Amino acid sequence: MKKAFLLSAAALMALASCSRKDMLPVQEEQDNSNVKYSEIVFSIAENATTKATSVSDAAIGTAAGDIQILVFSGNNLIAYGKNGSSSNTISMKVRNGAAECYAVINAPDLSGIATKSQLLATRVALTDNTTSKMRMLGSTCKTISGNTSISIAVKRFLAKVEIDRIDAAMVSPAIKAQDLTINDITLLNVVGTTNFSFAGSSTPNNNIKKYGSSAADALTHDNVTAEIQTGGKVTPHTTPHYFYCCPSTATGENSTKLSIKATLGSTPYYYTVDVPQPKANTLYKITNLKITGPGTDDPNEIVSKSSISFTITVTDWATGFSKEVEY
16 A cells, blocks of 8 residues: 655645635535445655754654544544554545545644634644654645545644854954854744644744743753854854744844854854744755854844855755855
């Protein structure tokens, strides 16, 4: 039997209602004895990358987190299934007719959900995710008729921000002679909640400094001790760092930002990069941030281009932005 439930990090599924073309009317049966059912099998591809580690995405393997399938006819639930322990297969009987099938990964028990609108209103918190276990959702529209397999692609609820390298590239000889040490890296103005519709918020959980809950520290903050310039000698910091947040629609002062705190000589400075309106399942990647001068004394203030340079790339997770930065 071929793999039926493909979890792909690169694929993005539209979670809106099925189109009229895909969602044909369900034939109402006058006699329940005439209602026909089909056996539907859902399974996971072995190489599907659906977990995220502090370094990179890892293969989900056969011991996936909880997988739940919810099937709706219109707004009403008509079937629910959950994988067994360490199983990558879900098999269930589904009534024939038009259906919208949702796959939910690593979520709490959803067996009490009765309608699609109830499912899409379900909240997801940043702290519901860990670096080794991300929550995900996907859907597809099908007309159920006869035993078959159904493929559903899922995406993560969170956005991912990555910085791969920090360089000292001071222009002034006097500044170049001073030691430069990276102290910490923090994702600022973090949105902490979304829902199963992947809705973004224009109001971050904090306006200054890091996300307000220490439970999210592993997702939004890294303590770093890296001396990258000593008496004019440069030693780039090449350890990648990864950060996560829920989707945001905020702009300006409330926009999501990645802030690097560093000490130049004996003075602390911030080098802050704007991450504009991060979207779910999208990676925003800074490949190389170059510090070329003193930063700011406010972590929420974007530093001038005379102090840093960088390049940002944005892709599906897969990637959201990648940029080289010079400060």
